[in-house]
Amino acid sequence: MDSTGPETTQKIASTPLPFDASNGFYRWLPLIVLIFAIAYGWLLASLTPQALGSVHWLSSLETGLPQDLMALVRQVFIGGILAFALLFNLAVVFMLQRPGLAWLSVFMAGVLHCQLVLEQFGLWFIWPDQPQYNALLHISLPLCLIALCEFTPHFLPLGRRSRRIIHVISLLAFLHLLATPVNIPGVGEASFLGLALAGGAFILLVVLSQIRQHVLARYYGLAFLAILVGAVISFLHTTGWAPSTSFAESAFFLGAAAGSVILTTGAASLLSSAGAASANDSRGLPGYDPALTERQDQQQRLMLEVENGLARNSMWLEYQPKVRIRDAKVRSVEALIRWHHPEFGYVPPDQWIPQAEQVGVIYPVTLWVIERACSEYPHLTARYGDELAIAVNISATDLTHAGFEEKVTNIITRHNIQAKDLILEITETAMMTDPEASRRMIHTLNRKGFRIAMDDFGTGHSSLGTLASFELDELKIDRSFLKDILDHPTRQRIFRATLELGEALDLDVVVEGVEDEAVVRWLQQFPDLYGQGFFWGKPEPACP
Known part of the structure; x- marks a missing residue:
């Protein structure tokens, strides 16, 4: 998950298309x-x-x-x-x-x-x-x-x-x-x-x-x-x-x-x-709102300029570490996409990635992110060690593309990276969009040696039976689980039950959004737990 602020949840569920940003x-x-x-x-x-x-x-x-x-x-x-x-x-x-x-x-x-x-x-x-x-x-x-x-x-x-x-x-x-x-x-x-x-x-x-x-x-x-x-x-x-x-x-x-x-x-x-993807239709039919119209126009333009951003190097990757909580050792890093638009400046991921998914233009960017992450892998291992893994977010539409696993395999082969060193993170909601199709693609990716993580667990609608049917390697608990957890025994019991579920399925469990030292001290009672958040570091480029 992309943590760009204490209260934000910005996801690069894999990403995006062209047009001109010419001046x-x-x-x-x-x-x-x-x-x-x-x-x-x-x-x-x-x-x-x-x-x-x-x-x-x-x-x-x-x-x-x-x-x-x-x-x-x-x-x-x-x-x-x-x-x-x-x-x-x-x-x-x-x-x-x-x-x-x-x-x-x-x-x-x-x-x-x-x-x-x-x-x-x-x-x-x-x-x-x-x-x-x-x-x-x-x-x-x-x-x-x-x-x-x-x-x-x-x-x-x-x-x-x-x-x-x-x-x-x-x-x-x-x-x-x-x-x-x-x-x-x-x-x-x-x-x-x-x-x-x-x-x-x-x-x-x-x-x-x-x-x-x-x-x-x-x-x-x-x-x-x-x-x-x-x-x-x-x-x-x-x-x-x-x-x-x-x-x-x-x-x-x-x-x-x-x-x-x-x-x-x-x-x-x-x-x-x-x-249409950028409109908020939960409020019925609103009257004319200049601010909303301007925002929709901006998002429309962004959808047409995404891949130009890739081609012109106005997009790049930053990496946020996942650490083992008991000793703060970095186990893997998550690749997060960034975009500095020539006209709009820095564009937060939540302002364009959800719309890019809805209009169906994110698949090329998923491949771009994987390609770029693999090319920067040597710089990351030089900083964190040779056993480092890279996590990349993918979307539900990526799972439906025929030949997706071959393209990913070709990328890691070209960069001399082993499949086990690439973690593909899929949100719980994305998996449940089409469970059968997701299950088949995850099975194929798993057989090729890729590690699969369910991201944002707790925000979707998966049952225990459905969760057990996926061939997963990692479970990422959504940051919402940590909200006021020190003051709510009920939340603590739910958190413990989630950890036990992960252990029962033999999954590595990662908790997202860790930002407070008091929360870290409380989490240290779970020796096999991993964490990710601003407490251990903000996302940084491979070569800062």
């Missing part, structure tokens, strides 16, 4: 790129119309407005759908103040321009005497790829290598954009098509690798599928392998619009879930 220049980068692309395209169209007019994007197009009224209605309808997707995304960007989502607006602006050009409603509509302006499509397509690449890290948690690859693809697309008026061997439609296919394939690979762990990856996968289906249908129509229908002609644009709406809705949905 300054990077906050306005999507708009800057869009304005640059427009200005650059107009400049080229004004200075070198012959060069732009010679590109092959539009070689098969005819000038002039469509003569068929139904075709005109269809084209206007498709343009309206794309405009709606663009405006919908912009509305969410401004409403939620998520600058990273603006990259999706840039993508939709590029797609909308492509549609207008291909339907012969582009800049030709403004300058009918200069149809070569339609060749600005050569600017719009690379812009779409740049926007999609730059949007992805703001929507999905990516590792450093994946971020670099996506930024390289974005840079190459930008170079294609700049090379529009220059005849460079090997740089043209074919090379851009290959780059776009490679970029799309890599993004799809990243999405598929995270689709089981991340809520937003599922939205991205669905959106990518919509765009991909539209692109494939358009390709088949262009090559003559698909019948010529109104839908086939506009499939790519419909897919792009659907994908944009899905991605925007996904972000808004997660924010809504975070807001």
Whole structure:
């Protein structure tokens, strides 16, 4: 348990997702790129119309407005759908103040321009005497790829290598954009098509690798599928392998619009879930409360910035010792996560971890905590001794993830740590959420040699029979048991009975929240008891 104050109970029941906490220049980068692309395209169209007019994007197009009224209605309808997707995304960007989502607006602006050009409603509509302006499509397509690449890290948690690859693809697309008026061997439609296919394939690979762990990856996968289906249908129509229908002609644009709406809705949905998780509904339907609204907005933003905090090293671990009470020898340490947000400052665990659990974004952080704790294990053993164990909190949702035990095993193997040196703490409430699933996963972890602790015992609803059915190694008594224990004989009898229960099940018993010397003296009558609390030390980094 995380003890950050005398009366607080703050738990890292394993933990959390991405988005942008960007400031300054990077906050306005999507708009800057869009304005640059427009200005650059107009400049080229004004200075070198012959060069732009010679590109092959539009070689098969005819000038002039469509003569068929139904075709005109269809084209206007498709343009309206794309405009709606663009405006919908912009509305969410401004409403939620998520600058990273603006990259999706840039993508939709590029797609909308492509549609207008291909339907012969582009800049030709403004300058009918200069149809070569339609060749600005050569600017719009690379812009779409740049926007999609730059949007992805703001929507999905990516590792450093994946971020670099996506930024390289974005840079190459930008170079294609700049090379529009220059005849460079090997740089043209074919090379851009290959780059776009490679970029799309890599993004799809990243999405598929995270689709089981991340809520937003599922939205991205669905959106990518919509765009991909539209692109494939358009390709088949262009090559003559698909019948010529109104839908086939506009499939790519419909897919792009659907994908944009899905991605925007996904972000808004997660924010809504975070807001619902942070609301206190025990008081019925309250009226408007500015303080509550501000707090919910902060928690919504935190949910979207958790994994960015991990990637940018604004989160770290501190360790609180568990000691044997009779001689104060440190037996193990508990890893507790800390977060210093660039805007909100230090964020206590109880202000974001419960919400992160409820919206389902804590699994990656559980693995991050285990990875970081194992990497800092040598520093801890140098301070406390080679027989030290590390305790890490995990949540109920972690127990339901297929392959969780393999991932944890791979982590400790990579750091040359034995399974017995890692204690996985699970709260009593988490275990009782789905006792059967918890029992199966605990059995699997126990067979691999990991030690299992039931945390916050006394706050849940487990029966003695249920407790005995779990393969546990440690029982952690909640700090509430110690409240006024010196003045209440009844509380003392309950505490003794709990210790006897632990001994009957052959469990190590740890009492949490020990802060008073008088309480320590009273606890010393129990020779096999372990304790954790401010009396023996506050949480500290591995390398203070």
